[in-house]
Amino acid sequence: MRPALLPLVLVLVSAACDNTITSTEALLPLEAASLDSTAGSWRMIVLSGPAQFTVAAPAAETSAAYAAELAAIKSAQSKLTTAQRSSIAYWAGGGVLRWNQLVRDLVARFNLPPAPRADGTYPVPDPENPFADPQFPFANPPYSARAYSYVAVAQYEALKTAWYWKYQYNRRSPARIDSGIRALMPVGDLPAYPSEDAVISGVTVEMLKVLFPAAVEEITERAAEQRNAALWSGKAAASDVAAGLALGKAVAATLIARAGADGMKNAVGNAAQWQALADSAVARGEIPWISQESPPRPPMLPNFGQLQAWLMTPADVVTERPPAPPSTSSDQMKQEVAEVRRTVEQLTREQLAVAYKWNDGGGTYTPPGHWNDIAAEYIRDARMSEVRAARAFALLNMAMHDAAVGCWGVKYLYFNPRPIQLDPSIKTVIGLPNFPSYPSGHSTFSAAAATVLSYLFPQAAADFDVMKEEASISRLYGGIHYRSDIERGKEHGGRVGGYAVRFAQQDGAN
Amino acid sequence: MKASVFGVLLLIVPLATSVQAQTIDDGLLLPRRALGVGVLYGHDSWSQYWEGDLKRANGNIGTVTTQSVTWVAGYGVTDRLSVIALLPYVWTHASQGPLHGMDGLQDITLAAKYQLFTTPFTDRGTLRAMVVGAAGIPASNYTPDFQPLSIGLASRQFSGRFTLNFQAHRGWFLNGSAAYTWRAKVTLDRPAYYTDGQLFLSNEVAMPNVFDYTVTAGYQSGRLCIPISLSQQRTLGGGDIRRQDMPFVSNRMDWVKLGGLVMYSLPAPRELGIRLGTSWTASGRNVGQATTLTGGLFYLFHL
The missing domain is CATH 1.20.144 (Vanadium-containing Chloroperoxidase; domain 1)
Structure with missing residues (x-):
């Protein structure tokens, strides 16, 4: 290589090997669109009212104490x-x-x-x-x-x-x-x-x-x-x-x-409870869920479904549940297992990308985190005041918590096996969650989140709907859920999200 | 022409597909207007890996096997300049657990090897120095986000390599080679990821650069050439695999490997060479403790 060529090569190398990362969530200084003075x-939601906690009156702007505070700020700003x-x-x-x-x-x-x-x-x-x-x-x-x-x-x-x-x-x-x-x-x-x-x-x-x-x-x-x-x-x-x-x-x-006192302390359960879940499924004539991990791992938070919800009473939680899944011995289940197998074996690169985009598995911020990621950009772009931004995140995350409570309750009610348990020849392109299949958590979370975000940002409702559909079907592409898990999960999540929307419609913020 | 056949045979050290390292680090060149073409089969497998510094097995993957078929071609532009191309097709498979293997065309590598000088050294042999520039780009749209079952890291890269070779008149040779590899960011299908102690709100992943070196000693007599090598890769940055986490594309992947090769050029046709190699991972970080076997056939055309 001639020495004269060396600088040119180095320029080409540095251009080809660009390592600059672009964040999708840069935040500019917040200038709120409204003071939201009311x-x-x-x-x-939890407090009795704004006066539950009293904030004592401040010293006057003209007081010596306050003057000293102003002087301290000037001093700090100077260095x-x-x-x-x-x-x-x-x-x-x-x-x-x-x-x-x-x-x-x-x-x-x-x-x-x-x-x-x-x-x-x-x-x-x-x-x-x-x-x-x-x-x-x-x-x-x-x-x-x-x-x-x-x-x-x-x-x-x-x-x-x-x-x-x-x-x-x-x-x-x-x-x-x-x-x-x-x-x-x-x-x-x-x-x-x-x-x-x-x-x-x-x-x-x-x-x-x-x-x-x-x-x-x-x-x-x-x-x-x-x-x-x-x-x-x-x-x-x-x-x-x-x-x-x-x-x-x-x-x-x-x-x-x-x-x-919300029930989280008891969510893990114990070995006797885990066995009772399997026994109950067998007693109903169904194949019980078995951990596919090696060594077998206890199921994830079997009692999470008993947690206190934010916007739903325990009776609401039960009322909104989806119907039972197809029996593990039914023809419909056989067809759904076959669909999972066929889908994974014929997966396109675009479908694989959808499976990865919404994987949100171990080591990630989880599906609720993904929907917070999505919401954050809309909240930022709307230049919401701090209190209005907090409202948006509270509505979104109450709906997703209630979706988790509802979904986990149903998962452990039916204790349904994953596709690879019914057909071990199925291989997954994403990690297999260690809890029962029905209904799909992603679909429930996503429908609840999309329902709330569509209320808060109606101009983007069609986008949220596309995201919800994509997040939900990604679990079929991944090889870890049947279609009925996904469909019933979406319906369930939509109903749960409705509670947050109805709360928001009459909370005085509109 | 024996040395020339070996030149093609030595084009690559055993493909360490668990870390997708491809190096072109020997001290040999093709003669002018000679074209070497070959196919190399690689079999790389491990049942234990280093999660950061912690060596462990994982029942959810069992033994991970990576097979590859690599097409190799080299051409002597002049007696001092050879160009080389490599293109592997890779298959991965986990013996246990639910995860699906992957397969596809991995990265195409184009390299130019230039002899800086050759000179008699003492009265016992010849000393040669070479530089190699190599560029690699993914040859298909595969995902690097399914480690350890992705077929590669999907990063564009460029490496600069310097090689010093001493060839004794009595058949012994000693080869030292070191390279620095610049790697471009990779793009994932997801909008955020956690690595090296923080959450990144981006689908882009900065890839740390890599330093590697190989020391090879061997003996060549008649149609047989038997080199053994020690090679080390150091990734200059990147995070460790966290406890019970999956590996990630930009992990700090380090290893030390010992390797051996047997290369033989047939009595007839004299242009045909065979290569069998093996390597073993002595130590590592965020990689599998791989054992590799390679076999290849090469043919030399004089144009």
Whole structure:
């Protein structure tokens, strides 16, 4: 190679070997389309009302104490480091959206099943010992649906309360009061006391410490960074932040108490219960589900179907259930097994891509995380205020939690085998979930999510419908679900999503 | 012409398909206007793998076997410059568990090998230095997102290689070769993935670059050539497979392998060569402990 050619070759190599990654969810500084000044009167879900927690009146804008707070902000702004500036830019994207991204990260990190022991048994993740192997939690789809919903509901309740008190006191942002303080992130007309950033920080950190205790250090750092960003940016003073933090933590305590009694503690069950599920299927003349893992793994969260739902009573949960699946000995079942086999063996590259796009299996943010991923871009593009963004995520994630409760209840009611159990010659192109087949969790989650998102973003309803259909059929392409699992799952999920839509229609936010 | 047949035989070290490494690292060239064409069969299998640093088996995959048939061609443009092309078809299979194997055309590799110098070294032999530039691109739209059963990593890549070769008059030879490989990002069919300690909200995956080297010693006498080799790959970045997770395309895949080859050029026709090889993975990270067997037939045309 001639030396003169070398630079040309290097240019070609660097162009060919481009390694720059484009994020699909970049967040620009949030300038909310509306203040949503009436949000303090929007309907509560868990709290009795916005005055359940009292926020004491702040010191006057003219007080010496407040003047000292303003001076502290000026001092901080005069010596901001690059790291501080970048955390301001990060949190300017919106606290609700940022935390939603961070929770998806946590779910993906903790969505790994325990490895088997040498004797072929599996340890159970222990919330009292979260740093051990296996780590706690195993953030599988039901666990994560619940986790996303608790964070979203807690944020939403806390922000409605914050909005109520903001408009009681109408204290302005430091950057609005003192021309010597720069607004380093968008500072609008929203009253600053209590700080919405600190409310989100406080409520979220407390919820996540319970849901993902092994990540406590990182969660705490992030939450503190969010409060500091509000302070350094001239958006909130120290007393705005302190009041917001206290309010957020107080609201979290209410939600944490609910989570402690919602049934999650009993969701794993025990060996006698697992055997009873199989015995019950045999007694009905059906082939019971058997784990296809090696060594066989206990079924995932058999009692999750008994968890408390957000928007459905226990009677609603039972009423909305789909009918029984085709009998494992029926001709219809034989035809559906044959369809799975035929589909996988004749799979096109496009169908394989659909199976991978919606796989959302172990190590990922799960199907509920995927729908949060989808929703986040619509929420961002609509420039929703923090409280309205929290509402959207709360509605979406309550529907998906209730879908998980409903779906898991039906899965363990029928304990139906997966296609490869009925025809071992079937091979799957995605990982095989370790729980009964009927109905499809993906289809239930996706229909519930698409129903809620179509209500919130009606202009995109057709897109959500396409996504729901694609997510659902991806399970047939993957070789892990029969068509009736998918069809009944979609119908069920749509009905469950309807509860969130009916709640939203009369919550005072429209 | 013996050395020339070996030149084609040595074109590639055993295809380590578990990590899809393809190297062109020997110290030999084809004579001007000679065309070598061959077919190589590779069989690579492992039942244990390293999950990060942890060596383990997995009942949900059992033994993973990767077979390949690679078409190889080399041509002597001048006595100092050879060009080489490789194209493998790959099949994967897991002996246990539900997962479907995959198959398809993997990556086409085009390489140019240039002799920088050749010089007598002491009075015992000849020292030669070569550079090789090689580019690889996926030859089909296969997915790299089904490790360990994907047929490859689906990354465009370019490697620059330097090789020093000492050929003793009495038949012994020693070969040292090292390469740096730049790898382009790959695109997945999904919108997000978790690796190396964080969630990426993108369908694109940055691929860490790779350094590898091979030291080969051997003896050549008459129609027989028997080299043994030690090779090591170091991936310069990437995350480990997490506990009980699937492998991922951009994992830090490292290995040390020992290999041996027997190459024989037939008495008649003299242009036909046979190659049998094996390699064994001594240590690794985020790869299977593979044993490979390769067999190939090559024919040399003088144009």
